[in-house]
Structure formats: C-alpha cells, structure tokens
Amino acid sequence: MKHIISALVENKPGVLAHVAGMFAARAFNIDSLAVGRTEDPKLSRMTIVVIGDDKVVEQVRKQLARIVPVVKVQDFVGQPIVARDLMLITISAPPEKRPEIIPLIEMFRGKVVDIAQKSLTVEISGPEAKIEAFINVCKPYGIKNVARTGTIAMPRQAKIEP
Amino acid sequence: MHGQDGRATMFIRKGVKMKSKSRPSAKPADQSAFAKATADKSTIKAGAHPVRNSTMPNPNTSGQKGKISNGAQIIVDMLIEQGVDTMFGYTGGVVLPLFDRLYDAPIRFIVPRHEQGGCHMADAYARASGKVGVILATSGPGACNLVTGLATAMMDSVPMVALTGQVRTELIGNDAFQEADTTGITRPVTKYNCIVKDVKDLARTIKEAFYIASTGRPGPVLVDIPVDIAVSKCNLDGPVEMELPGYRSQPKGNARQISKAAEAINKSAQPVLYVGGGIISSNASEELRQLAKKAHLPVTMTLLGLGSFDQRLPESLDMLGMHGTAYANYAVQQCDLLIAVGARFDDRVTGKLATFAPNAKIIHIDIDPASISKNVHVDIPIVGDAKEILVELIKEVEFKERKKWFAKVAEWKKKFELRYDQQASSIKPQYVIDEICRQTKNEAIITTGVGQNQMWAAQFYKFIRPRQFISSGGLGTMGFGLPAAIGAQIARPDATVIDIDGDHSFNMTMTELATAVEHNLPIKVCILNNGYMGMVRQWQELFYNKRYSKSYLANPDYAAVAKAMGAVGETVDKKADVPKVIRSMLAEKKPCVVDFRVEKEENVWPMVPAGKSIDEMNGLDILESMA
Numbered sequence: 001m002k003h004i005i006s007a008l009v010e011n012k013p014g015v016l017a018h019v020a021g022m023f024a025a026r027a028f029n030i031d032s033l034a035v036g037r038t039e040d041p042k043l044s045r046m047t048i049v050v051i052g053d054d055k056v057v058e059q060v061r062k063q064l065a066r067i068v069p070v071v072k073v074q075d076f077v078g079q080p081i082v083a084r085d086l087m088l089i090t091i092s093a094p095p096e097k098r099p100e101i102i103p104l105i106e107m108f109r110g111k112v113v114d115i116a117q118k119s120l121t122v123e124i125s126g127p128e129a130k131i132e133a134f135i136n137v138c139k140p141y142g143i144k145n146v147a148r149t150g151t152i153a154m155p156r157q158a159k160i161e162p
Numbered sequence: 163m164h165g166q167d168g169r170a171t172m173f174i175r176k177g178v179k180m181k182s183k184s185r186p187s188a189k190p191a192d193q194s195a196f197a198k199a200t201a202d203k204s205t206i207k208a209g210a211h212p213v214r215n216s217t218m219p220n221p222n223t224s225g226q227k228g229k230i231s232n233g234a235q236i237i238v239d240m241l242i243e244q245g246v247d248t249m250f251g252y253t254g255g256v257v258l259p260l261f262d263r264l265y266d267a268p269i270r271f272i273v274p275r276h277e278q279g280g281c282h283m284a285d286a287y288a289r290a291s292g293k294v295g296v297i298l299a300t301s302g303p304g305a306c307n308l309v310t311g312l313a314t315a316m317m318d319s320v321p322m323v324a325l326t327g328q329v330r331t332e333l334i335g336n337d338a339f340q341e342a343d344t345t346g347i348t349r350p351v352t353k354y355n356c357i358v359k360d361v362k363d364l365a366r367t368i369k370e371a372f373y374i375a376s377t378g379r380p381g382p383v384l385v386d387i388p389v390d391i392a393v394s395k396c397n398l399d400g401p402v403e404m405e406l407p408g409y410r411s412q413p414k415g416n417a418r419q420i421s422k423a424a425e426a427i428n429k430s431a432q433p434v435l436y437v438g439g440g441i442i443s444s445n446a447s448e449e450l451r452q453l454a455k456k457a458h459l460p461v462t463m464t465l466l467g468l469g470s471f472d473q474r475l476p477e478s479l480d481m482l483g484m485h486g487t488a489y490a491n492y493a494v495q496q497c498d499l500l501i502a503v504g505a506r507f508d509d510r511v512t513g514k515l516a517t518f519a520p521n522a523k524i525i526h527i528d529i530d531p532a533s534i535s536k537n538v539h540v541d542i543p544i545v546g547d548a549k550e551i552l553v554e555l556i557k558e559v560e561f562k563e564r565k566k567w568f569a570k571v572a573e574w575k576k577k578f579e580l581r582y583d584q585q586a587s588s589i590k591p592q593y594v595i596d597e598i599c600r601q602t603k604n605e606a607i608i609t610t611g612v613g614q615n616q617m618w619a620a621q622f623y624k625f626i627r628p629r630q631f632i633s634s635g636g637l638g639t640m641g642f643g644l645p646a647a648i649g650a651q652i653a654r655p656d657a658t659v660i661d662i663d664g665d666h667s668f669n670m671t672m673t674e675l676a677t678a679v680e681h682n683l684p685i686k687v688c689i690l691n692n693g694y695m696g697m698v699r700q701w702q703e704l705f706y707n708k709r710y711s712k713s714y715l716a717n718p719d720y721a722a723v724a725k726a727m728g729a730v731g732e733t734v735d736k737k738a739d740v741p742k743v744i745r746s747m748l749a750e751k752k753p754c755v756v757d758f759r760v761e762k763e764e765n766v767w768p769m770v771p772a773g774k775s776i777d778e779m780n781g782l783d784i785l786e787s788m789a
Binding site (some may be wrong): 008013017021063072146 | 208346356374406407408530531535536
C-alpha cells in the first residue's frame with residue numbers, strides 16, 4: 001500500500017543524506033521524495049511516498065522520528081488530503097500536430113511554458129493519476145523528456161460533518 | 163600544512179617528529195599532559211561529575227566566559243564543563259590546535275596505538291563508569307579508523323562523543339590531504355553527527371553532542387571540526403543554549419499502560435522477565451531485583467543484560483538465546499507472559515521469529531519507540547526509561563507463588579545446568595573461566611573478544627553487578643577485549659579487570675598492550691588459545707562437514723610478545739597449573755597476558771542453529787551426559 005509521509009525537518013546540511021541513508025540502510029523503498037523550505041527558514045518539509053505494508057510503514061515512521069534533525073513525522077494514510085505532483089514534459093509537436101495536442105493540454109489544465117520548432121514543453125500539476133494519464137495520452141506523439149517533483153501533500157483543513 | 167610534500171605531512175599524523183622540529187626538547191604532548199593531569203588530580207576530582215547530571219557550570223571554566231578565545235579552547239572548556247576528566251585520542255595534522263590546548267588541560271588523556279583501540283577504550287570506559295566516553299581523532303585515516311568502534315557503540319547503545327578534525331573549510335570536497343567525508347562515512351554508525359562550519363556554533367554543538375549521547379537511547383555522537391574553526395577567534399559569552407527542536411526523550415512511561423502491564427503480571431501463571439542492556443544503561447538493576455522479588459518472576463538476560471541481575475539468585479535463568487541456557491529458552495518458549503525490559507528481540511535471542519514465545523502475551527518496556535514491535539508483535543508497549551517505569555510497576559504488582567511454574571523451571575535448571583568435562587586431561591576453556599570466577603569471587607570486571615571465548619565467559623562467569631560484563635554484543639567486534647579492558651581499568655582503577663579473549667580476537671588489537679604498559683594498568687588478558695577462530699570452526703564442524711576453511715592461523719608466542727612489550731607473559735599448557743597461574747596473575751600489578759593452551763576443538767553448548775526455534779537446541783545430550 002502507498003503511504004504519504006510528511007516530515008518536518010531542520011533545514012541543515014546532511015539532513016537529506018541522513019533520511020535517504022536511513023531508507024537505504026533499512027531496505028525501505030522510496031517511491032518519491034520531495035523537499036522544500038517552509039515559511040520558517042529553519043525548517044523544511046519532506047514529503048516521502050513509501051510503498052509497504054502497515055508494519056513496514058510504521059517502522060519507517062518511527063525510524064524517521066528517531067533522526068535527530070527530524071522534528072515531526074505524519075503518515076497521511078486514511079486522512080483526507082490534497083496531494084499534488086508537478087511535471088514538466090517536452091512533447092514532440094511539429095506545427096501540423098499542434099491543433100491536435102493543444103486541446104489535450106487544455107483538457108488536462110496544463111500550460112505550454114516553452115515552444116520550439118518541433119516541440120512543446122508543458123507544465124502540468126495534479127494528483128499522480130492525472131499526471132500518469134497525461135503521459136499516456138502524450139506517448140503517441142513522442143515524449144522527449146519528463147521531469148517530475150514527486151508528490152507533495154497537505155491534510156484537508158475543513159472537517160466534514162456527518 | 164596539508165602541503166605538496168606527502169612525506170613531510172605524513173609525519174604530522176604521527177605527531178612527534180614534526181613537533182620535535184619546532185620544540186626540540188619537548189616530550190610528546192600526550193605524556194606531558196598526562197603527567198600534568200596526574201599532578202593535578204585534586205582539581206580533576208573536584209570538577210568531575212557524571213555527565214548525565216551535569217548542568218552546573220564548572221567553576222574552573224566559567225571564568226573563561228566573555229574572554230576572547232579560539233575554537234580549540236572552546237572545545238576544551240566545553241569538555242571540562244561536561245565533566246570530562248578522561249579522554250582517549252590520537253593526534254594528527256588538523257587536530258594540532260586542539261592538542262595544543264589539551265597540553266595543559268586538567269584532562270587525563272590516553273593515546274592508543276590505533277584509533278580503533280582508542281574508540282573501544284572510550285566505549286568500555288563509558289560502559290564501566292556510566293559516563294560519556296570521549297574519543298578524539300584526526301581527519302581522514304584517523305576518522306575512518308573510528309568507524310568500527312562507533313558501530314560497536316551504536317549497536318550496543320553506548321554513550322560516546324567522538325571529535326574528529328577536518329581539513330580547512332575551503333578545502334572540503336577538494337580531495338585534500340587526509341580528507342574524508344567523515345560525517346558521510348559515520349552517519350549510519352552514529353546516533354547523530356554533524357560538521358561545525360562556524361565557530362559560533364561550536365560550544366552549542368558540543369553541549370548538544372553530550373546531551374544526545376547520554377539521553378534517550380544512548381549512542382555515539384560525532385562532531386567534525388575543520389581546522390580553521392579550531393583556530394578561529396570567538397568571543398564566548400552568555401550561557402550556551404541547545405537548539406534541538408527534533409530531539410525529545412520521553413523517560414516517563416504511560417500510567418495506563420503500566421497498570422495494564424501490572425494487571426497482566428498479576429494474572430500470569432507462567433511469566434518470564436527478559437532483560438537487556440537497557441537495565442544497565444538506565445541504572446535500573448535495583449528496581450529489577452525488587453520487581454522480580456515482589457512479583458516473583460524468573461529473570462533471563464541477554465548478553466548485554468548480564469550483570470543486571472545477580473546470577474546466584476534462584477530466580478536467575480542466566481542468558482537466553484543462541485548459546486543461552488536450555489532452562490532460559492524453555493521458560494521463554496513456554497511462558498504465558500514475556501516481560502521485556504531494555505531488550506530489543508535480536509535475532510540471536512529470538513531464533514526463528516514465527517515460533518518465538520508462541521503462547522506469550524508480550525510486554526515491552528523500552529526507551530526507543532522504534533524498538534517496539536520491530537521484530538515481534540507487542541501487546542503492551544511502554545515507551546520510557548526502564549528505571550522510571552519499573553519504579554511505577556513495582557507499586558502495582560502483587561506477589562504470587564506460582565509454585566508449579568517455579569518447580570518446572572527449577573527442574574530444567576537442574577537437568578540442563580551448564581557443564582563441561584571436568585575429568586578431561588586437557589585444559590577445557592570453560593574450566594579456566596570457572597576458576598577465574600571462583601578466585602575473583604564473582605567480583606571482577608570481565609571484557610571479552612568475540613566468538614567462543616565470549617560465549618563461554620557469558621556462560622561460566624556468574625555476574626552479580628551491573629557494568630561488570632563488557633562485551634561487543636550487537637556488532638560482534640573481534641579485537642574488542644583488550645582495548646575494552648584498558649578503558650574499563652581506567653574508569654575503575656581499583657577493580658580487577660580481566661579480558662577473557664580468543665587468540666584471533668586478541669591478534670586484532672594486541673598492539674594496545676603497549677598502551678596498557680605505558681599507563682601501568684594491572685589488566686589481565688586470558689587468551690583461550692585453541693589456534694582456531696573457534697566459533698567459525700564450530701560452525702564449519704557442524705554445518706560445513708568439518709571443512710575448516712581459513713579458520714586456522716599460526717599464532718605468535720603470546721608470552722614472549724607480552725614480555726617484549728613490557729608486560730608479564732605466561733604460557734599454561736598443563737591443567738594442574740591453571741589455578742596457580744590465575745592466582746599469581748590476580749596478584750600481579752603490571753599488565754599481564756596468560757596464554758592458556760586450551761582444548762582445540764571444544765564446542766559451545768547448547769546451540770540453537772541459525773533460523774531454528776530457540777527450544778531446538780543442539781548439545782543438550784552432551785550437557786546431560788556430564789551430569
């Protein structure tokens with residue numbers, strides 16, 4: 001099962017190596033890992049997607065919390081969350097194909113951010129499934145390059161009343 | 163300093179040569195520092211207090227605050243403030259500024275012959291004293307040589323602070339002379355490590371290092387210090403505040419969980435207490451004794467737990483696991499409640515996990531939440547300090563006689579007592595340990611190598627006090643015994659310290675004999691010399707059809723080696739001489755090495771083959787036949 005783990009960490013050199021090293025040393029699999037500063041320059045947030053059964057993910061959570069510069073660890077499983085992935089994708093798009101491709105991009109609420117003679121670079125964000133779907137629809141045209149951030153996530157703030 | 167001329171710089175690590183150029187008449191710094199430290203013993207004692215409780219500033223150093231100082235001086239001041247009166251380390255190019263400040267510091271400084279030895283010394287010093295062990299090494303090779311020692315301390319949760327020198331900040335990443343990525347290399351073998359890149363952070367970082375090393379689940383912490391930081395001027399003013407937003411230790415256990423545990427204990431008909439090194443690091447032996455007595459529980463110990471419970475008491479089931487006693491293993495397999503305290507369900511303890519303690523409800527008390535339910539499913543977890551939790555638990559448990567259970571345990575204990583062939587004409591290794599135990603009246607501090615020597619020491623020396631058995635359990639580091647004996651003797655100068663070692667374990671670090679001689683430490687090294695890497699040979703005999711592949715090596719004449727190094731050396735090859743030689747060894751004031759030529763192909767019994775359930779032991783028939 002896929003778990004999204006969010007870790008608030010001190011923004012110090014070596015923290016990423018520590019976290020990544022722990023995953024490798026304990027043979028846990030990382031599906032994706034995204035890091036960025038928070039509003040507090042002393043803190044960063046890491047969003048880590050891990051695949052494993054509950055017992056494995058429980059260990060991941062505990063081992064993460066054990067790392068000294070890791071301040072807080074949350075496993076979002078079972079919680080309502082907003083999860084997003086950002087992708088830049090360069091599609092082979094000669095002018096005659098563009099009337100076909102551009103509506104697709106619009107359908108996925110993507111944005112053309114670069115244009116060349118024979119290609120387009122598109123920015124697209126959304127849940128992972130949407131990103132995967134867009135890659136699939138682009139395949140027939142030819143994908144030149146893909147860069148993805150990996151998932152970042154936030155718990156939904158509004159509580160749903162029964 | 164890190165110049166082009168490789169040969170010239172090479173000498174810097176060895177210290178003496180380079181130094182003699184600038185100060186021709188000077189003695190090596192370490193010796194003078196030691197002489198000075200010994201002369202100042204009264205001041206050392208006044209400033210010394212266990213680090214666990216050290217929050218007071220040291221009167222000797224608080225006067226330094228506000229004065230312009232440099233990084234090296236700040237390190238020394240912080241060490242003294244943390245209560246350090248003894249440390250271990252080896253000099254080198256980038257740590258020269260620090261060694262210069264240590265030259266007249268009131269700290270006893272022990273220089274090993276190899277950084278690994280120094281690291282084990284600091285480790286054993288910590289295990290024997292309960293204080294934080296401190297090791298200092300230079301950059302590159304010095305730091306790399308600490309790795310085994312740090313991993314040993316990490317696996318066995320020993321509080322240590324390692325300080326390493328690093329090349330100048332602007333050279334980092336340039337493959338400079340004696341540069342290694344120390345924090346990268348040591349990250350998986352330390353509880354925490356970091357590099358100091360601003361002298362303003364130095365005092366705080368060192369304070370944090372001691373705090374992290376000694377609280378929660380203890381462990382080694384490494385601080386890497388570039389040489390330019392050590393020589394930077396800095397104005398140390400105001401109190402040093404720690405900044406550790408991500409570090410919490412939670413000593414108090416959850417009251418509801420403790421009540422649940424007490425209820426389970428009170429209900430249990432066949433309980434077993436299974437305790438580990440956590441009892442010793444939390445100084446909870448007395449509470450353990452009270453709990454076992456009040457609730458009437460049999461107690462089994464892990465290798466690192468030995469000493470936490472007096473093995474002469476009828477409730478003691480001694481050690482469990484792969485080479486544990488049959489009575490401990492049977493009791494665990496048949497119990498209805500297993501109360502684990504400060505132990506981590508290591509594979510050498512549990513054997514096959516799926517069949518471990520199959521009928522038992524499990525209570526697990528541990529300071530490290532990550533240890534709980536890591537290997538086995540725990541029914542009642544309690545996170546916190548063993549001592550604090552046991553104090554609360556004792557209040558709620560009731561005495562229950564459990565006549566049938568204790569009768570069963572006593573019967574196993576009688577039937578499967580640890581035995582060896584006392585009639586044999588050769589020297590049985592177990593006999594040597596038995597005799598040492600008898601003559602030292604269970605009071606000696608025992609250190610060990612790794613392998614058969616270690617298992618026999620654990621089986622045949624009956625420990626009565628915490629911090630009496632010092633052995634590399636988790637990592638299983640051969641070569642630990644001798645430097646550990648040195649560290650323990652320095653921590654406990656009046657104790658009898660004996661290294662029960664294997665010939666090949668001793669081979670790995672025997673250079674440290676020179677350190678023992680230099681400091682005139684009355685350690686005793688008892689080599690159970692069978693020529694083999696005995697435990698490897700045993701496995702090869704049992705599982706590899708006696709193909710003794712690369713497990714036999716030619717050994718030197720250890721008595722002659724000892725004498726050449728200035729220690730006392732003795733060889734024993736007659737059984738009748740064993741008691742007499744042990745007697746004279748115990749009376750000896752100089753370091754001594756006794757080479758016992760023991761039975762070559764003796765095995766450690768019982769033995770649970772790897773991957774088997776712990777009640778599937780080999781060798782019980784052999785034990786029974788010797789009754």
